Amino acid sequence: MACTDVSSRKRWLPNMRHLDKGGMVDGYLATYDPDTSKINHIDVVGKNFTRGFSLHGFDVVHSATNSSELFFYMINHQIPREGNAWKVGADSVIEILKGAVGSSTLRHVMTVEDPVIMTPNEIVGTSDGKSFWFTNDHGSKTGWIRELEMVYPVPSTSVGYCHVDHGCKVAADKLPSSNGLAWDRKTDTFYVGSTPRGTIGVFERQSDNTLAFKDAVTIGQVMDNLSVDSEGAVWAATFPKSLRVLKRFRDTVTNAPSAAFRVSFDNVTTSSGGKHEIERVLEDDGSIVGVATSVAHDPRRGLVFLHGLTSPRLAVCRI
Numbered sequence: 001m002a003c004t005d006v007s008s009r010k011r012w013l014p015n016m017r018h019l020d021k022g023g024m025v026d027g028y029l030a031t032y033d034p035d036t037s038k039i040n041h042i043d044v045v046g047k048n049f050t051r052g053f054s055l056h057g058f059d060v061v062h063s064a065t066n067s068s069e070l071f072f073y074m075i076n077h078q079i080p081r082e083g084n085a086w087k088v089g090a091d092s093v094i095e096i097l098k099g100a101v102g103s104s105t106l107r108h109v110m111t112v113e114d115p116v117i118m119t120p121n122e123i124v125g126t127s128d129g130k131s132f133w134f135t136n137d138h139g140s141k142t143g144w145i146r147e148l149e150m151v152y153p154v155p156s157t158s159v160g161y162c163h164v165d166h167g168c169k170v171a172a173d174k175l176p177s178s179n180g181l182a183w184d185r186k187t188d189t190f191y192v193g194s195t196p197r198g199t200i201g202v203f204e205r206q207s208d209n210t211l212a213f214k215d216a217v218t219i220g221q222v223m224d225n226l227s228v229d230s231e232g233a234v235w236a237a238t239f240p241k242s243l244r245v246l247k248r249f250r251d252t253v254t255n256a257p258s259a260a261f262r263v264s265f266d267n268v269t270t271s272s273g274g275k276h277e278i279e280r281v282l283e284d285d286g287s288i289v290g291v292a293t294s295v296a297h298d299p300r301r302g303l304v305f306l307h308g309l310t311s312p313r314l315a316v317c318r319i
Contacts, residue, residue, distance in 0.1 A: 001030045001307060001314065002055035002074070009310050012054060014077045014090035015121055015137055017146065021079040027055040029072075029106070032314060034301055044097060046108035051078040051091065056309075057122035057134075057181075057225065064127035072097035072106060073125035073132045089141025092120050094162065096129060116160045116168035122181040122225055124190075131163040131209070133171055135178040135192065149177065159192060161209045172203060172211040180226035182234060189214075189265075191234050193223045196242075200226065200234065200263065217276050219261050224293040224308075230300070234263040237295040237306065240283065255286030260295045260304060282317055289315045 004027035011023020026049065029042040044053075056075040063069035074095040080088050093113045099106040109129065118136045125132035139156025140146045148154055157178040162168035172192070178201075180193030190203040190211050198219045203211035221238035228234055240257040260282050266275045282304065284292070292306035292315070306315040 001032065002058050003028055003030050004055065006310055006312055012077070012079075013309065014092065014141070015056065015119060017142075019085040019089065019142075021085045024052050024054055024077075024079055026053040028053075029055070032305075032316075034298065034303055034316070040104055042099075043105045044108060045105060047095075047111070049076070049078075051081065052076070054078065054090075057120065059123050059125045059132070061125050061127050061129075063129065068101045070099050070101060071109075071125060071127070071129040072099065073123050075120045075123055075134070076111075087142060089119075092117055094120070094123065094132065094134070096125075096164070098129065110164060112162055112164060112168075114162060114168040116162070116170060118160075119157075120160075121179050124181055124183040130165065131161070133159055133161050133181065133183070133190065133209075133211075135159055135181045137177065137179050137195070159190075159203075159211055163209075169210075171209060172213070175201070180224055180236065182226040182228045184228045184232055184234075186232065191226050191228070193226050193236060195224065196222055198223055198238070200236065202265075217263055217278065219263075219278065221259065221261075223261075225295070227294070227296045229297040232265065233297070234265070235295045235297050235304075236261045236263065237292045237308075239291070256291050257283060257286050258289045258292035258306060258308070259283040260292070260306060262297070281319065284315070288313075 005025045008025040011020040031040050054077040058074045061071045076095045078091040080091045096109040097106040119138040120134045121137040123134040136158045155174045155176045157175045159172040161171040177195040179195040182191045188205050192201040198221045200217045202215040222242040223236045223238045238259045262279045264277045289306050290311040291308045293308040296305045302319045304317045
């Protein structure tokens with residue numbers, strides 16, 4: 001889990017245009033063991049984060065060459081190197097970390113900074129520790145276009161791709177409010193969530209690592225992050241009452257409902273011939289979760305985990 005002080009989110013959360021850099025509090029990583037219910041904090045060594053360690057989306061991937069080694073791809077919303085944050089926005093980067101399974105320490109490998117990494121929200125990485133895809137959830141950091149995007153899903157967002165040896169590029173552009181991102185590595189299929197439209201775009205990876213649109217699934221609720229479980233089902237964290245969610249991001253005490261949807265795919269091949277099944281698995285009135293922006297499913301244990309940027313606790317639900 002990527003954690004920070006909940007009260008700081010209403011001051012420094014660049015994706016919601018909260019840009020008071022004086023309110024930015026360094027975050028930390030924590031693990032939850034579902035077998036013991038223990039939570040452990042993880043130390044990060046190898047870099048002094050002088051402009052902050054403000055964590056957002058992340059991905060954890062087993063190394064292709066060492067099964068006990070893990071690569072972490074972390075979105076870090078740094079305060080700007082120069083200028084007023086309200087005018088220039090955050091200097092968001094991707095931090096690549098490395099650690100061993102079961103370890104309480106991660107070592108910083110490198111920081112990836114590029115103009116394509118503009119307003120990153122969610123990220124998926126490869127098993128070689130060198131490349132990743134991410135969503136830009138807005139078409140600009142600040143300005144009138146950004147304000148327009150807050151009320152209307154302008155097709156100005158994108159998915160970016162970076163390789164540490166070859167640089168970054170846009171993998172898919174002109175998307176409406178792209179937010180959640182998930183990758184089914186077994187089928188090499190990417191899923192991109194559109195927040196206000198409540199749709200999941202299905203994309204196929206091309207030989208140059210760009211993404212080609214194949215299909216779309218409509219959930220019908222404002223959504224946030226996506227994940228793929230070991231059975232290939234896509235899980236989406238959604239907001240049944242979106243206006244209350246916006247208030248929650250401002251005051252962090254308003255209860256707002258959260259829901260989790262499961263989408264099962266079967267031979268999605270074309271824009272007209274894809275097959276899928278949508279199921280709302282659970283919903284909470286906000287008193288337990290407090291706006292879930294992420295959901296993950298553990299089929300082996302029969303558990304669903306929900307957490308959020310302003311959630312004071314992790315929710316564990318037995319299915």
